[in-house]
Amino acid sequence: MIRNEEVYLSGATVRGALLTAAISQRRDQVSEEVDRPHLVFHPAFPIKNGSVFKPAHPFIYKCKVCGEVRDCLADFLRDDLKIGRGVPPRLCPRGHINTLKSLQGKLLDERFQEYEPAFTRVEAVGMNKIFKTSEIGMVFSYTCLAPGTRFRGTVVDLSGTRLDVLGLTGEREVRLGRGSSRGLGYAFVRVKEEPDYLKRLEQAVQLSIEKTRPYILLKAVAPTLLPALDASKPEGLEWQGAWLAGEKRFSGFSLSTNRPKASLRCAAPGSLVAYRVGTGDSWVRWVVDTCSLGLGPFNHLGLNLLEVMGP
Numbered sequence: 001m002i003r004n005e006e007v008y009l010s011g012a013t014v015r016g017a018l019l020t021a022a023i024s025q026r027r028d029q030v031s032e033e034v035d036r037p038h039l040v041f042h043p044a045f046p047i048k049n050g051s052v053f054k055p056a057h058p059f060i061y062k063c064k065v066c067g068e069v070r071d072c073l074a075d076f077l078r079d080d081l082k083i084g085r086g087v088p089p090r091l092c093p094r095g096h097i098n099t100l101k102s103l104q105g106k107l108l109d110e111r112f113q114e115y116e117p118a119f120t121r122v123e124a125v126g127m128n129k130i131f132k133t134s135e136i137g138m139v140f141s142y143t144c145l146a147p148g149t150r151f152r153g154t155v156v157d158l159s160g161t162r163l164d165v166l167g168l169t170g171e172r173e174v175r176l177g178r179g180s181s182r183g184l185g186y187a188f189v190r191v192k193e194e195p196d197y198l199k200r201l202e203q204a205v206q207l208s209i210e211k212t213r214p215y216i217l218l219k220a221v222a223p224t225l226l227p228a229l230d231a232s233k234p235e236g237l238e239w240q241g242a243w244l245a246g247e248k249r250f251s252g253f254s255l256s257t258n259r260p261k262a263s264l265r266c267a268a269p270g271s272l273v274a275y276r277v278g279t280g281d282s283w284v285r286w287v288v289d290t291c292s293l294g295l296g297p298f299n300h301l302g303l304n305l306l307e308v309m310g311p
């Protein structure tokens with residue numbers, strides 16, 4: 001796969017790869033999914049030695065001198081969400097002064113190790129389309145993710161049957177990103193059902209809120225439109241603000257018309273939003289839905305997906 005700016009697969013990339021794989025056999029069913037989507041594609045993040053690497057929130061800092069990492073999410077909560085973005089603590093855990101820098105948006109595992117992708121170089125020769133021979137002076141070199149790179153993500157099937165109808169359960173070969181005509185971007189995908197997904201998500205939400213009360217923190221794992229989050233919050237949650245891990249433009253090409261989609265300015269993956277939690281727990285359902293289905297519009301294209309955070 002050609003190196004883009006990202007080293008993970010966005011929900012839109014996973015969606016494009018799977019629906020394109022289904023289109024030759026089941027064109028009508030793919031059109032049905034495009035017109036009336038039932039599938040929500042989460043991004044697929046790299047895994048290495050059993051760990052998943054996900055975008056860091058803005059309050060994880062790394063010392064530029066000794067490399068020590070400090071997670072200040074607990075301080076952020078203790079200070080009533082007052083420490084702002086861009087104001088790192090003065091001291092690194094080993095006593096260096098003014099050397100901490102936020103790792104926001106970088107892919108980290110649970111022990112704050114940064115993801116280091118393996119790259120490989122691929123040379124390709126330009127072909128003359130008329131004479132079917134190589135074009136003199138046209139040699140391309142690409143930096144690609146090395147074969148063997150693994151990713152894991154979630155696809156939520158609202159109907160419970162659409163993945164089956166599209167013939168996407170089980171294993172298959174798909175093409176990711178550009179360059180498949182040059183032999184690049186071929187990947188092997190395995191779709192496995194997880195019957196306990198919602199139950200485990202609900203437990204994670206309950207566990208987090210015990211640590212973060214009276215707040216609940218959600219972290220964007222995909223580009224997210226903040227007005228949608230503020231506007232859709234249910235009774236019992238009070239919007240406290242967003243702490244951005246940067247901005248991200250979302251655009252792409254439509255599968256059905258092959259025309260460019262509208263370009264949207266979003267909060268980058270890793271951005272945090274916080275709500276103050278009122279009495280009752282009627283909002284728990286909303287949080288579980290937001291973490292599994294995302295928020296419309298555009299959640300089916302891999303936007304507005306979040307996960308619940310705790311220190």
Ligand SMILES: [Zn+2]
Binds near residue numbers: 063065092094095096
């Ligand atoms: Zn240090």
